[in-house]
Amino acid sequence: MRTDLVKERMFTVFFMVAVTFVAITLVGLVDIVTAESVERNRGLFLRQAVADAFGIPQHESVQALLDWFDDNVTIVRDDNDAPDHFWITNEKGEKSLVLVYRGTGLWGGITAFVGFEADGQTIRGVNFQDHVETPGLGARIDEPWFRRQFVGKSGPFQDLLSEPSDKGSLSEDERAFHQVTGATITSASVRTIMNQSLKRAETLVGQR
Amino acid sequence: MAAGKTKKQFLLSAGRDNPVFAQILGICSTLAVTNVVQNTVVMCLGVIFTLACSNVTVSLLRKWIPGSIRMMVETLIIAAYVIIVDVVIQATLPGVSRQLGPYVGLIITNCIIMCRAEAYALNNPPFPSLIDGIASGIGYSYVLLIIAVFREITGSATFWGYSIPWFSDWWTNWSIMVMAPGAFFALAILIWIIKTYVVPEDPGGK
Numbered sequence: 001m002r003t004d005l006v007k008e009r010m011f012t013v014f015f016m017v018a019v020t021f022v023a024i025t026l027v028g029l030v031d032i033v034t035a036e037s038v039e040r041n042r043g044l045f046l047r048q049a050v051a052d053a054f055g056i057p058q059h060e061s062v063q064a065l066l067d068w069f070d071d072n073v074t075i076v077r078d079d080n081d082a083p084d085h086f087w088i089t090n091e092k093g094e095k096s097l098v099l100v101y102r103g104t105g106l107w108g109g110i111t112a113f114v115g116f117e118a119d120g121q122t123i124r125g126v127n128f129q130d131h132v133e134t135p136g137l138g139a140r141i142d143e144p145w146f147r148r149q150f151v152g153k154s155g156p157f158q159d160l161l162s163e164p165s166d167k168g169s170l171s172e173d174e175r176a177f178h179q180v181t182g183a184t185i186t187s188a189s190v191r192t193i194m195n196q197s198l199k200r201a202e203t204l205v206g207q208r
Numbered sequence: 209m210a211a212g213k214t215k216k217q218f219l220l221s222a223g224r225d226n227p228v229f230a231q232i233l234g235i236c237s238t239l240a241v242t243n244v245v246q247n248t249v250v251m252c253l254g255v256i257f258t259l260a261c262s263n264v265t266v267s268l269l270r271k272w273i274p275g276s277i278r279m280m281v282e283t284l285i286i287a288a289y290v291i292i293v294d295v296v297i298q299a300t301l302p303g304v305s306r307q308l309g310p311y312v313g314l315i316i317t318n319c320i321i322m323c324r325a326e327a328y329a330l331n332n333p334p335f336p337s338l339i340d341g342i343a344s345g346i347g348y349s350y351v352l353l354i355i356a357v358f359r360e361i362t363g364s365a366t367f368w369g370y371s372i373p374w375f376s377d378w379w380t381n382w383s384i385m386v387m388a389p390g391a392f393f394a395l396a397i398l399i400w401i402i403k404t405y406v407v408p409e410d411p412g413g414k
Contacts, residue, residue, distance in 0.1 A: 012274040019269075019281050023288035030292045034299035041302035132309060135243045136363055136386025182383045 045129065046083065047073075052127040053098045053115035054088050055151070057144075085204060094118035095208070097201055103193035106185045108132040110141075114197040120205025121154040121198070128190075138186030145170070149177050156195045160187055214339055221343035224407050227320040228351040229399045234320040238352055239391040241311050245368050248356035250304050254293040254312055256345030259321050262286045263341030266329040273330070282325045283316070290315045320348055355394045359385045 044062065047069045051059065059065040078084040085099040098115040110131040115124035126147045133139045140146060145167035159176035171178060179187030227233045234255075241251045265285050266273070273281050294312045298305045305312070315321065324344050329337040360366060363385030365376040384390045 008274070012277055015272065015274060016277055016280065019284055023284050027288050027291045027295075030295050034295050037299040038295070038302075041298065045302065045306075130306075134387065135307070136381075137383065 049113040049127045049129050050086050050088070050098050050115075053113035053125045054090075054096065055115060055125040057125075088115075090118060092118070096124065097204055099197060099200055099204065101193055101197045101200065103189060103196065105131050105133050105189045106138055106183075107134070110186075110189060110193060112190075112193045112197065114194070114201070116201050116205070120201045123150045123153055123155075123194075123198075126150050126194070133183065133186050137180065138183040140180045140183065141186060141190055146178070146180060150194065153177075155198050157191045160184075160191065214336070217336060218339055218343040221340050222347035222350075226347040226351065227323070227344050228348055228395075229402050230407070231320075231323070233323055234318050234348055235395070237311065237314065237318055238355065238395055239388045240314075241308065242352055242356040242359055242391050242394075243363060243386045244307075244360050244366075245353070245356045247304060247307050247311075248352050250297065250301065250308060251311065251315075252345070252349035252352055254290075254297070254315055255318060255320070255348055256342060257293055258286060258289045258315055258318075259324060259345040259348075260338055260341040261289045262321055262325055263329040263337040264334050265289075266325045267332060267334040267337035270330050278330065279322075279326070282322060282330075286321050286325070287316045320344060351395075351398065354398060355391060358394050359390055363390060 044065070047065055050073060051057070051065060051068065056068070059068060072089045074087045075083050076085050076087070083100055085097060087095045088098060090096045096116060096118050097120055098113055101112045101114060103110050103112060108131070110133070111129045113127040113129065115126070116122060117124055128141050128147075131139070131141070133141065145164075149170040153174050155175060157175055157177060159173070160179040161171055161173075161176050162178065163181040164170065164178050177191075221227075224230060228235070228238060237251065237255075241247050262282070262285050266282055269281070290313065293315065294305075297308070297312060324341060328340045332340070357367070360368075361372070361375075362382045365371065365379040365381055382390070385394070
């Protein structure tokens with residue numbers, strides 16, 4: 001009787017180990033097969049975000065984006081080897097800055113790519129990556145009209161205006177932008193992110 | 209005969225025994241991913257794939273799985289398939305993967321999958337289990353899609369991310385529809401309509 005019990009227990013342990021082994025092997029194989037394209041996608045997102053913040057939202061092809069990036073962009077990494085800011089040669093041959101600012105939103109972090117003109121003060125473009133804001137509300141900071149309203153301004157931002165009904169005409173006020181209705185906290189977070197980015201840009205351009 | 213039985217089982221799993229509106233399972237993901245149609249479609253495909261594969265695997269192993277650890281084994285099998293789905297989406301549809309975020313991983317905890325493995329696949333041969341898995345997945349998917357279409361159109365005035373020509377201009381977005389409570393309302397109304405007009409509950413019980 002006792003040996004039966006031992007056998008049964010042994011089998012249970014053996015079965016669990018075997019299933020785990022098979023499952024891990026399978027997952028591992030799929031991971032190895034897809035690793036290259038996952039990594040490539042990550043790289044593309046980064047390059048796309050930099051291009052967008054620099055004011056080129058769309059390239060003709062993926063290859064055009066890669067070529068543009070390789071030819072014009074210098075990456076400066078932080079202590080953890082993560083991209084910190086980028087120097088980009090603009091059409092006049094001057095160096096423009098795109099910096100990565102990691103701020104906080106309502107539910108979690110918002111990584112913003114903020115691009116500046118060569119003066120380091122005027123915003124050229126903004127792109128928000130890796131945020132977990134509420135879809136349909138805070139996540140609407142991704143929409144073009146919202147991001148476009150920062151272009152050409154140099155802040156610092158103070159007032160949050162209500163969402164415009166006509167997304168074509170945006171505030172001329174240097175220190176104000178329209179928020180997303182129903183996403184007050186996210187909009188206020190964006191204000192903080194933009195103001196902090198402006199300060200950092202000033203330092204970075206000053207140090208150059 | 210066999211084909212008729214399969215068809216009957218398929219219709220039962222997707223219809224009268226529908227996981228969402230009859231068994232009230234998988235509500236968490238119903239609320240979370242139905243605010244835009246595109247995400248919902250990807251989520252549904254992931255769930256159908258996972259359900260079908262995990263059902264077949266559990267069914268194939270059903271004679272050997274020791275009773276005391278069967279749930280651990282089921283969870284492990286489900287988790288492996290879900291990770292595969294997650295990695296494949298990351299590799300092929302990076303944009304969608306970003307939007308779905310943690311929800312793909314959460315398919316592991318989707319009660320429908322565990323329920324079908326535990327209640328059906330553990331006691332039935334592989335082929336009927338496959339049919340049950342696909343049917344339950346489709347049953348889950350069409351309910352989610354109905355809710356997603358309704359929520360995206362009313363909440364964002366778009367369909368599949370594109371604005372609708374004669375509609376988006378004058379429609380005022382119902383912000384509540386893109387948030388979780390909106391999904392509750394939509395789901396409740398849908399269940400009400402289905403239970404009243406489509407599959408009325410047997411008043412005498414079973």
